[in-house]
Amino acid sequence: xxxxxxxxxxxxxxxxxxxxxxxxxxxxxxxxxxxxxxxxxxxxxxxxxxxxxxxxxxxxxxxxxxxxxxxxxxxxxxxxxxxxxxxxxxxxxxxxxxxxxxxxxxxxxxxxxxxxxxxxxxxxxxxxxxxxxxxxxxxxxxxxxxxxxxxxxxxxxxxxxxxxxxxxxxxxxxxxxxxxxxxxxxxxxxxxxx
Numbered sequence: 001x002x003x004x005x006x007x008x009x010x011x012x013x014x015x016x017x018x019x020x021x022x023x024x025x026x027x028x029x030x031x032x033x034x035x036x037x038x039x040x041x042x043x044x045x046x047x048x049x050x051x052x053x054x055x056x057x058x059x060x061x062x063x064x065x066x067x068x069x070x071x072x073x074x075x076x077x078x079x080x081x082x083x084x085x086x087x088x089x090x091x092x093x094x095x096x097x098x099x100x101x102x103x104x105x106x107x108x109x110x111x112x113x114x115x116x117x118x119x120x121x122x123x124x125x126x127x128x129x130x131x132x133x134x135x136x137x138x139x140x141x142x143x144x145x146x147x148x149x150x151x152x153x154x155x156x157x158x159x160x161x162x163x164x165x166x167x168x169x170x171x172x173x174x175x176x177x178x179x180x181x182x183x184x185x186x187x188x189x190x191x192x193x194x
Contacts, residue, residue, distance in 0.1 A: 011189035016064045019053045023069025033079070036154040038134055040079045043158055046070070047126075047166035048173070050091055051119050054099025055174040056181060057190065062099040067092030083133075090129045098122030102174070115171045123163035131156055 023046050031044040050070070054062030070091040074084035102111070102118030134155055138148035181187040 009189065011186050012061055014186065015057050015190060016061050016068070019049065019057070019062070019065030020069035020072070023049045023053070023066060024072045027070060027073040028076075034154065034158060038138060038151050038155065039083075041155045041158045043161060045165065045169065046073075047094075047123070047162050048169035050095045051098050051122055051166050051170035052174060052177065054095035054097075054122060055102040055115055055118060055170060056177055057099065058103045059096040059099035061190070063092040063094075063096030066095035086129075086133055090126050090133075093129065094122045094126035096122075097125045098170075112171065112175065115174050116167070119167040119170050123167055127156075127159050127163060130159055 026049055027042075027044055027046040030046070031042045033040055033042050046069075050062075050066035052062075053065040056062070057065070067088045067090075071084050071088035074080040074087045080087070098118040098121065100118070101121055102114045104114060131152055134152045135145070135148045138151055139145060143151065
């Protein structure tokens with residue numbers, strides 16, 4: 001039985017919970033919040049952990065950790081609480097896409113080309129969803145498309161910077177963590193083959 005067809009185990013839940021907690025804490029404490037005319041945005045390093053979750057633990061586990069950790073942060077911050085459901089989906093898909101690509105076959109977090117491609121695709125997915133939602137929200141409020149795109153420029157800039165930091169950071173750290181994790185019992189429980 002493959003890991004994708006078996007049910008979630010206690011080990012899976014531990015990994016999702018632990019990584020979600022790390023994402024929540026890094027989002028809470030290692031960030032620069034930036035006010036913009038279309039709502040606040042942030043420069044943060046938590047996106048590195050989101051991508052690492054996917055690279056190291058696969059699309060579903062990584063996606064759940066990234067989505068839940070980011071969602072919980074939004075719920076505790078009045079500036080972001082209204083966007084919490086979108087955050088859950090956007091960050092889930094970011095780490096999910098990254099994880100599906102980077103853990104393809106037996107390359108669990110160790111194959112640099114899979115990691116880079118996965119990280120780029122994950123960040124591109126997030127960017128399109130995040131900016132698309134911002135543009136659509138402004139258009140529903142009465143803005144023309146071009147005006148909505150211009151108004152979201154600060155979010156595009158910060159999201160691009162976040163993506164670059166996340167891709168470089170996650171791709172540098174993934175092989176190190178994969179090597180250390182591979183010998184642990186928890187990791188073996190998650191990726192055991194039946």
